[in-house]
Amino acid sequence: MSTAVATPPPPAGAPLTKKILTADHPTWCPGCGDFAVLASFYRVLEKLQYPHEKIVTFAGIGCSSRFPYFVNTHGGHFIHGRALPFAAGISLGGDDLHVFVFGGDGDGFSIGGNHLTHTARKNVRITYVIMDNSVYGLTKKQTSPTSPIGFKSKTDPWGALDQPINPMRTLLNSGATFVARSHATQVNHMTEMMLRAARHDGFSVVEILSECVEFFEGAFDAAVPRKGGNWVLIDEKKNDGSAEDAARHDVTDEVAAFQLAGLGWPGKFGVFYENKTRRTKNAIEAELIAKTREKTKGATDLALLQATFAKLR
C-alpha cells in the first residue's frame, strides 16, 4: 500500500519541482524510451509552474498510458483508446485546468483513432503526447498501426503486411491546431516541443518516437546520430526578413506541413503546424453560454426552469 501520507507536504505556494511531482516508481522495463518522456515532462511542469492542483494527467491503456501513476498530480487511467473524449470532459468541465493526455500508438491511432479525429477537429484545449514505439508494448509485441511493413511481430511473424499510418499526416488531416514530432533520445527537444504544445491554446499533439527496448529494439535508430542515423530538425521560419528565411518552414502553412509529413523515413523533427487563429471549443461553448445568458438576462436556474414549466401548463 502506498505511503503517500507519510511524506511531509510541501509548503503552500512552494515551486513545483521534480521531487514534488514524482509519484510511484515507473514500472517500465529498464531502457524503455518512456522514462525520458517522463523526465522531460517533469521539466515542462517545472517551467510552467501551474498551480499544482490545476494540473491533470490522464491516459488510456498501454505501457505508455501508465504515465499518470508516475506523476503526482490529479489524474487517472481510463480505458483503452478513450482518454481523449474523457479529457475533453475534463477540459470543458473545468476550464481552468491544464489537461495532459499520454498514450501509445495503438491507443491513439488504432482503437482511439476516431476520437483523435474528433477531439482534434473540435479543438478542445488539451495537450496530447503520443509515445509511439511502433508496437503494442503492454500486450507484448503485436503489430501496431505504425509498425513498418516487414516488422516481425507475434501477429505477423512473417513481417507486418499492412500499410502503416503516417502519424503527422493523420494529425494534420484531423485538424489538430498544433502538431509536433520529437524523439525520446532528445530530451531538450522533447521538452521544448511539450512546452510549446502546453502553451498552445487548443488541441496540441506531440508525437514522440519512444523506443520499446523489449519488443522493437532499434526502431528509431535511423534518427539517432549515435547509432549512425540522421537527426534533422525542421528549420522554422524566423520572419527576420533574411534571404535564407524564405526557404524555412512556415508553421502556419498547412500545405508545407503536409509536404514535411511526406518525407521519407526518418523524416524531420520539430513543429510541423501551428494554427493560432482557430478558436477552441472551450471558447466557443463559453461564448454560446454568454450569449444565451444575455438573452435570459441572467435569470436564476430556478426562474429559468419555472418559466419552462409555465409554458407546459
Add this chain to the structure above:
Amino acid sequence: MVSPNTPESPGGASASAAPRSIKDVVIRLAGNSQDGIQAIGGFLARLAGRSDQDVMTYMTIPSTISGGPSIFQVRMGTGDILSAGDRADLLVAFYQHSYDAHIGSLRPGGVLLYDADHVKPAEGDHRFTNVACPITTGTIEAVGGTAKDKGKNIYVLGLIARIFDLEVPKLTQLIRERFGGKNEDIVRNALLAFDAGYAWPQNNLRDLFYRFEAIDRATAVSGKTQVTLDGNSAIAYGFLAAGVRHGAGYPITPWSSIMEILRTELPKYGGVFVQCEDEIASISTALGFSYTGNVAITGSAGPGLSLKMEALSWATMAEMPIVVVNVQRGGPSTGMPTNVEQSDLMQAIYGSHGDTPRVVLAPKNVEDCFYLAIEAVRIARAYSTPVLLLTDQALSSRIEAFDEPDLKALMVAPGPDRTERPADFKPYPLDRQTRHAPAGTRIASGKYPVVTGLEHDEFGHPTGSPKLHSQMNAKRREKIKALAATLPPPELGGDASGEALIVTWGSNYGPAREALERIRAAGVAAGHLHIRHVHPLPPGLEEILGRYRKVIVAELNDEGVYGFGQFTTLLRARYALPSIVSICKTDGLTFKVSELVAGVARHLGNATLESLVSQARPSPLAAR
C-alpha cells in the same frame, strides 16, 4: 352521406339530443405523420391538463424519415386515467390505409369518423356508427384554396371539440399559444379551420354529442396546476432540477430528444452538452465531466447502451458518479426502433464485464420520469456510482398531465466541491464512502489522487493484491447494499394477500393497475406491486411475494429459453419462489389491460376470469 346520424333534412335541423354523459373516451387518430395528428393529441392533452379531465396519450411514429402511417391515441376522461386504452371508441381515419389498418381497433358500438374525400368504409359493416365527413374539402373551403389540405388536423380538433363539448375558449387559447409568434395568418387560418370543424357536427349529426361526467372535485383534483409533457422532456427537465449542467450523447431514436433538449437548454444554465462522435466517446466525456465534480449524464437506446458497457465498468471500478439513460426499444440489434420493449434490463444490470454492482431505476409514467431523473442523480452523487435510468419508447413519446412540480423545493445547486481536502484524503477508503476530490481541488498532503480502472489501493494506485481486490469488490458491493436498505417499500395496490400478485416495472404500471381493478371486480383477491428501483431491489419484497398463491410478473420482453422474462428471472433467482411466473410479449406495443387480465386468468386457471376478457365491452359512445 352514409351516416345514420344525418339529419332528416340535410343542412336544416340542428343537434337535437342533449349530450350524453360519459366517463372517458379513447380517440385514435390515424393518418400520415405529416398530417400533424400528433398536434391534435398534444392540444387535447394540454386541454385536459388545463381542465378537470385526466389524460394519457399513446403514439406510434413511422421509422421512415418522413411520411408514412402514424397514429396518435388519446384517452381522456374523468378520474385517474392509467392507460392509453386497449381499443378506440372514436376512430378518425384520414386515409383508406388508416381505415384498413385501424378499423379493427374500434370497439363495437364505437364511432368511425372518416374523411369522405379519401375513405370508403366496407359496405354492410354495421358494428359501428359511421360518420362521413369531408375533412379535406371542409378544410380547404375554410382556409382557402391555396392552403391545400394543411390544417386538416385543426379541423378535426374542431370536430372533436364539438362532439365532446370541450372548452372552446381554452382550446382556441392553446391554438393561439401554439401558432402565435409565427405569422398572424397562420393563427387566423388555424382558427378558421377549427371553427369550420366545430360547426360541422351541428348541421350534420343528429346524435353523437357527449359530455364528460362532472368530476368529484374533493377527491379527484389535487387543486394544483397541471403541466402536460412527454416522458423524454420530463427526464431532461428532471436533470435540470437535479443540478445536472453537463452531458454528452450521440443521437439514436428514441433517446435523441433528451439530448436535443439538454443541448438547447443547458447554455442558459451555464452548462455544456457535447454531441460526440459515438456512444463510447459520449460516456467517456460524461465521465470526464463527472471527474471535474460536475455530475454528468449520457444516454442512448439499446445498441448505444451496449457501446457504453466498457466505460460503465470503469465507472464502477473508479467509483465515478454518472447517470446513463436508456430509452428501451425493440431489440436485438436495430430491431424495432420505434416500438416499445423492456428487453434491456439484464444489459442494464449486468451488461458489463467483471462484477459491476450498479443502480438501475425505471420510471412508471411521465411524472415519474421527472422525479426518478432527480433521484438517479441524487443516488449517483451520494454513492459515487453509475446509475441507469431505464425508460422506454412508449414513455418517451407519451404525453401526460401531472401536478406542476414544486421546483423551489426540488432544485439542487450544481457545481463541484473544490474545498481543500485534508492531508489524510484517500479516494478509495475501505471503511468509508468514496468521495472524489474533483480535479482542481487542493489536497493538503500535496499527494494527488489517481482515479483508475485497475484494481487499486485506497490511494488509487494499482495493486495486484488478491486481498485488496476482494476487499475493494466488497466495498463496491456493500455501498449498493447500503443504498438498498434505504429504499422505500414499493407501491402495493389491491388486496394485501390472495390469489395473484401482479408485479410490474417501468411503463407497465398503468395497464396493470387497471387490470387489477377488473380482476378484483370479478371477485379474485389480487394485488399489484410496482417496482421503480429495479436494482438493487427494495427491502421487504420476500414477505410481500409470499402472501400470494401466484406472483405474476408482466414485462415486455421474451420469455427466454427457460420460460421467464428478464425481471421474472431475477426475482426467481433472488427469492427462489416457484410461484413467480411471467406474462411476456414482444409485439412492440404496450400491454393492453385485457392482455394482462387474460394472462392472470391463464396462470390462475380461472375460467370465469378468462371468459370476462372475451366478452366484448361495448363503447360508451354506443347508441342506446
